[in-house]
Each structure stands twice: as C-alpha cells, then as structure tokens.
Amino acid sequence: MRTYDDFAARIRAASAARAPLRLRGGGTKDWYGQALQGEILDTRANSGIIAYEPTELVITARCGTPLAEIEAALAQHHQMLAFEPPRFEGATIGGVVASALSGPRRASAGAVRDFVLGAVLMDGRGEVLRFGGQVMKNVAGYDVARLLAGSLGTLGLILEVSLKVLPKPVSEASLRFGMSEIEALTRLNEWAGQPLPISASCWHQDVLSLRLSGAQAAVAAAQRKLGGQALSGTDADAFWAALRDQSHAHFRGGSLWRMSVPSHASAIILRGEQLIEWGGAQRWLKIAEDDTAASAEAIRRTVAAGGHATLYRAGDKSAGVFHPLAPALANIHERLRRCFDPAGIFNPGRMY
Numbered sequence: 001m002r003t004y005d006d007f008a009a010r011i012r013a014a015s016a017a018r019a020p021l022r023l024r025g026g027g028t029k030d031w032y033g034q035a036l037q038g039e040i041l042d043t044r045a046n047s048g049i050i051a052y053e054p055t056e057l058v059i060t061a062r063c064g065t066p067l068a069e070i071e072a073a074l075a076q077h078h079q080m081l082a083f084e085p086p087r088f089e090g091a092t093i094g095g096v097v098a099s100a101l102s103g104p105r106r107a108s109a110g111a112v113r114d115f116v117l118g119a120v121l122m123d124g125r126g127e128v129l130r131f132g133g134q135v136m137k138n139v140a141g142y143d144v145a146r147l148l149a150g151s152l153g154t155l156g157l158i159l160e161v162s163l164k165v166l167p168k169p170v171s172e173a174s175l176r177f178g179m180s181e182i183e184a185l186t187r188l189n190e191w192a193g194q195p196l197p198i199s200a201s202c203w204h205q206d207v208l209s210l211r212l213s214g215a216q217a218a219v220a221a222a223q224r225k226l227g228g229q230a231l232s233g234t235d236a237d238a239f240w241a242a243l244r245d246q247s248h249a250h251f252r253g254g255s256l257w258r259m260s261v262p263s264h265a266s267a268i269i270l271r272g273e274q275l276i277e278w279g280g281a282q283r284w285l286k287i288a289e290d291d292t293a294a295s296a297e298a299i300r301r302t303v304a305a306g307g308h309a310t311l312y313r314a315g316d317k318s319a320g321v322f323h324p325l326a327p328a329l330a331n332i333h334e335r336l337r338r339c340f341d342p343a344g345i346f347n348p349g350r351m352y
Contacts, residue, residue, distance in 0.1 A: 004128065011126045012033060012125070015124050019039065019083075020344075020348050021039060022039060022041065023043065023098075023157055023347055025043045025063065026091050027094065028090050029088070029095055031323075033151075033152050033347075034036070034317060037349055038347070040209040040211070041157070043092065047064040047066070049069070057079070057165050058162055059163055061161065062093075063093060063094030066090070066091070066093075067093055068091075069329060079165045079167055082105055082115065084109075085102065085103060086101055086244060090233070094158045101148030103244035104244055107200070108213075116149055117133060118130070118132025119148055119159075119160065119162070121156040122156055123224070123321065127160040132145035151316070153350065154346050154350055154351055155336065155337060155346065156341060168271050171215065171218075172211060173211075173212045174239070174271070174327065175231070176210075176229045176231060177227075178206060179206065180206060181206075181274070182267050185266070185276070185280045186341065188201055188263070189279070192279050197222055198210055198279075200243075201279055202276070204276070209231075227274045238332055245307050250286060256286050257272075257299055258283075258284055258312040260303070260307050261285070263280040263281040264280065265280065268302055268303070270302060271287070293316055293319050296311065334349075345346055
C-alpha cells in the first residue's frame with residue numbers, strides 16, 4: 001500500500017537521523033501527556049473501514065479513520081463502541097486506541113484494551129507487524145495488541161485496529177438522587193453487589209446520577225427498586241453525552257486530575273471540587289491552576305495505596321503528567337519501547 005510505503009520511508013529516515021516523530025491524527029488530544037516533540041507524521045491519509053461484519057460484532061479500520069465515521073457505521077446496525085470514547089471533533093480511531101480514554105460505560109462494559117482484538121503496527125524500523133486477529137475467538141498475539149491501548153504512540157504507528165463492538169441496549173433510563181459524597185460511595189458499592197443493570201454513575205455537587213441499561217423488564221424493575229427522580233430521555237442523553245465528551249462544566253477551568261482508586265475507597269479529602277464516576281473508581285479533582293505543582297505530591301500520596309493520579313489537564317506539567325512508575329515496572333516499559341522503537345523516535349517523552 002502506497003501510504004504504508006510513505007510512512008515506512010519517513011520512519012526509516014527519522015530513525016537513521018534519530019530525529020523525533022510526532023505521530024498525530026486529528027490532534028484532538030495534543031494536550032494529553034507531556035510536552036510534544038518532533039516533526040508531525042499525519043496519519044489521516046490512512047483512513048477507511050476495512051471490514052465490518054455486524055453478525056460477528058467486529059470492526060476493522062485504518063488508524064486515520066474518523067471516530068464519527070465508525071460510530072455512524074455502527075449506528076446503522078444498532079451497535080456501539082461500548083467503552084464510549086470521548087467524541088472530540090476530528091478524533092481518529094488510532095488516537096482512540098493510543099490514548100485509551102473511556103467514557104461513563106467503562107465500569108460496566110470494560111476499557112478500550114478489553115475491546116482490542118488485533119492491530120497492525122509499524123515499528124521504528126519501518127516494518128509492519130501484525131498482532132491478534134479479526135474475530136473474538138482468535139487470541140494469538142492478543143496481549144501485544146492490547147499493549148498499544150494507552151501507549152500514546154510511543155511503541156509505534158498503529159496502522160489498523162480490529163475492535164469488538166456490542167449491540168446498543170434495548171432500554172435505558174436515568175435516575176437522580178440528592179446525597180452527600182460519603183452516602184453516594186456507600187450506595188454505589190452496595191448496588192455494585194446486586195443484580196442491577198447500572199451502566200454509568202456520576203456524583204457531583206451532592207447529586208448522584210445513575211444510568212440503567214438492558215432489557216426493558218430489568219430496567220423497569222431496577223427503577224422501582226431504586227426510586228429517585230427519573231430524567232427525561234432528552235435530558236439524560238445530554239447529561240451522559242456531556243460527561244462522555246468532557247464538555248461538562250467540571251472539565252473546564254483550573255487544573256484537572258484524574259484519580260484512579262479502588263471503588264470502595266473512602267471520600268478523598270483534598271482541596272478542590274470532585275466529580276466521581278465508575279462506581280467510585282474514577283474521581284476527577286479540579287483545583288486552581290496556580291496550585292498544581294504544590295498539590296501534586298499530596299494528591300499522589302493520598303491515592304498511592306492501590307491507586308494512581310494523572311495530571312489530566314494543566315498549563316504547568318512540571319509535576320509530571322503520569323503517576324511515577326515503580327523501578328521494576330519502569331524498566332519493563334523502557335525495554336518494551338526499545339524493542340519496538342530502537343532509535344527512540346516515536347513521541348519521545350510523551351509519557352515519562
């Protein structure tokens with residue numbers, strides 16, 4: 001394929017000169033991670049859905065394919081990417097996998113990496129490597145393909161990816177409850193142990209919102225059991241879309257930390273405003289922009305027992321975007337990177 005030949009030529013020349021390359025699709029997540037380096041290698045010319053078989057629940061697409069195009073194709077068959085990636089305008093499927101950002105349904109459906117069945121990668125030598133497959137029962141190389149989820153382009157250029165898709169729920173309903181943070185965390189953990197079709201949750205400013213998804217009878221029974229105030233379909237769709245696409249007011253202004261903790265962790269007492277998702281497992285902390293560096297150590301120390309904290313959005317990234325790795329894990333990361341990218345040209349310094 002001519003596009004692949006062009007990519008290979010650019011990568012080999014960059015490797016020979018040890019010149020950094022900045023792998024980039026729509027550029028919708030340029031703010032995510034450490035400072036950007038290198039000459040842009042634009043992936044959008046490598047676009048298009050290669051294969052989509054609705055009965056097999058698998059779609060394969062080239063990295064530069066717009067996320068909107070993929071979701072439109074799935075919608076025709078009442079199917080979806082169940083991990084609900086943020087729909088930033090211009091986002092490509094390569095960036096969706098490389099960033100591994102998931103939306104409100106992640107706690108019930110799984111993360112991006114759980115849906116990656118296979119991938120085609122171009123490494124730092126300009127060679128094309130194939131991992132996994134295009135059917136769910138083919139798991140040869142499955143774990144290698146999943147390594148690409150969240151790698152931010154530091155292992156190589158994702159050329160193609162095969163993803164598992166799921167049918168959209170037959171029925172959905174959303175409920176709201178007024179309650180404190182501690183009460184919300186208690187309730188969420190109690191409900192997690194019950195056969196309730198909860199597909200999303202969000203606590204913010206003393207209001208807990210739940211989304212129920214599944215068979216009509218199951219959703220109706222859960223509504224009767226839980227009570228609360230029912231949201232209209234229009235209001236519910238707008239609320240969960242704003243949360244998924246990070247257009248909710250909590251994502252604007254200040255510095256934003258994403259804290260991953262055990263869902264049963266108690267309320268985290270820190271300066272700032274919190275929004276809690278995923279049954280208590282993901283907590284977004286917004287603090288003043290001028291307090292970022294001073295707060296970083298306290299935030300990471302607070303979540304250190306079984307969790308980690310990412311400086312998701314901030315002008316000052318001197319504290320480091322990603323939670324520091326333990327020495328043994330950092331060594332594994334570095335060895336993997338050198339294996340795929342010996343010259344260190346792909347998005348250097350983007351993660352650590």
